[in-house]
Amino acid sequence: MILVYVEDPSDELSQQALTFARGLGEELHAVVVGTESGGAGLGDYGATAVHVADHPRLDSYAPAAWAASVRHLVDGLSPTTVIGPGSDRGNEVLAHLAARLDQPMSANCVSLAPGEPATVTRVRWGGSLLEEALLHGSPLILTVAPHAVAAEGGAGAEASVEHFTPELSDADVLARVSERQSAASAGVSLGDANVVVSGGRGVGSAEGFAVIEELAGLLGAAVGCSRAVTMAGWRPHSEQVGQTGTKIAPELYIACGISGATQHMAGCKAAKKLLAINPDPESPIFASADYAVIGDLHEVVPAISHEIREAKGA
Numbered sequence: 001m002i003l004v005y006v007e008d009p010s011d012e013l014s015q016q017a018l019t020f021a022r023g024l025g026e027e028l029h030a031v032v033v034g035t036e037s038g039g040a041g042l043g044d045y046g047a048t049a050v051h052v053a054d055h056p057r058l059d060s061y062a063p064a065a066w067a068a069s070v071r072h073l074v075d076g077l078s079p080t081t082v083i084g085p086g087s088d089r090g091n092e093v094l095a096h097l098a099a100r101l102d103q104p105m106s107a108n109c110v111s112l113a114p115g116e117p118a119t120v121t122r123v124r125w126g127g128s129l130l131e132e133a134l135l136h137g138s139p140l141i142l143t144v145a146p147h148a149v150a151a152e153g154g155a156g157a158e159a160s161v162e163h164f165t166p167e168l169s170d171a172d173v174l175a176r177v178s179e180r181q182s183a184a185s186a187g188v189s190l191g192d193a194n195v196v197v198s199g200g201r202g203v204g205s206a207e208g209f210a211v212i213e214e215l216a217g218l219l220g221a222a223v224g225c226s227r228a229v230t231m232a233g234w235r236p237h238s239e240q241v242g243q244t245g246t247k248i249a250p251e252l253y254i255a256c257g258i259s260g261a262t263q264h265m266a267g268c269k270a271a272k273k274l275l276a277i278n279p280d281p282e283s284p285i286f287a288s289a290d291y292a293v294i295g296d297l298h299e300v301v302p303a304i305s306h307e308i309r310e311a312k313g314a
């Protein structure tokens with residue numbers, strides 16, 4: 001039996017994890033923790049039982065408490081495999097679970113071939129490498145890379161819903177969400193912007209994005225970025241352009257320090273004009289560019305901003 005950790009029944013990545021798990025052909029159970037929606041609808045994704053954790057201490061996300069809840073079920077149900085979504089929380093909860101069980105955990109998998117040991121293919125290095133690895137352990141613990149499979153409902157299973165109360169200690173809620181703030185909006189949304197100024201790994205750091213933000217501000221543009229940047233934690237995923245980010249079609253796309261990987265270009269190929277700034281003349285991005293500047297973005301971008309300010313008389 002496979003146990004799938006579900007963030008929320010409406011969460012697409014959790015639905016993808018269920019779809020991935022369903023493909024493995026074993027009986028499927030789901031566990032939900034701390035969500036008011038309970039487990040409604042998960043039979044559609046093949047779950048025959050949904051386990052809902054109930055505890056007053058599960059009122060606010062706390063990774064250790066979430067993992068303790070899943071562990072409670074693992075102890076009782078002895079699944080062969082525990083699978084979760086490859087989201088920030090999915091990876092965090094299953095990593096805590098693995099530590100509690102003293103087992104290995106493999107994050108962001110795109111395939112699993114059972115065996116002793118099992119073989120997984122997983123996404124590494126910000127998506128630039130697919131690694132085949134052996135996964136030992138009992139149960140097998142892994143998360144599914146976002147969008148490795150499309151979420152497919154329609155399984156039509158009758159899922160029983162069973163509530164349980166995990167044992168939680170003070171230590172389990174030491175690190176917990178205490179407050180939420182909405183992300184500040186710069187006013188121009190990435191999906192609708194006429195001009196997008198995007199930065200890649202070549203920007204070098206989170207602080208390096210100051211020059212990108214400055215140019216975007218002068219052009220009334222939205223800021224975008226590549227997946228290498230979101231994986232490094234320099235910018236939020238909401239700004240990622242590409243196959244697993246936002247697909248955009250601006251009048252002008254300015255790509256700074258971006259190599260032009262196919263997964264990135266999948267998100268910006270509908271741009272009317274592409275200006276690429278990169279010191280490497282062999283960079284693949286130039287094959288798609290309408291305008292090319294072979295140079296260091298930290299010199300070129302401030303120079304463009306300077307010219308715009310001059311032109312505006314500011």
Ligand code: FAD
Nearest residue numbers: 127200201202226227228242243244245257259263264297
């Ligand atoms: P790199 O490829 O490392 O390129 C950095 C570039 O910066 C280089 O060309 C370098 O010459 C240049 N540079 C260095 N210094 C400077 C400087 N001072 N000034 C200017 N340029 C400089 N990627 C996405 O972006 N979006 C996605 O949605 C996405 N989805 C993916 C989905 C899957 C399933 C997989 C496997 C991968 C996905 N990727 C995605 C990742 C993609 O394959 C690339 O790894 C990623 O786009 C690389 O980002 P980058 O161009 O910023 O980094």
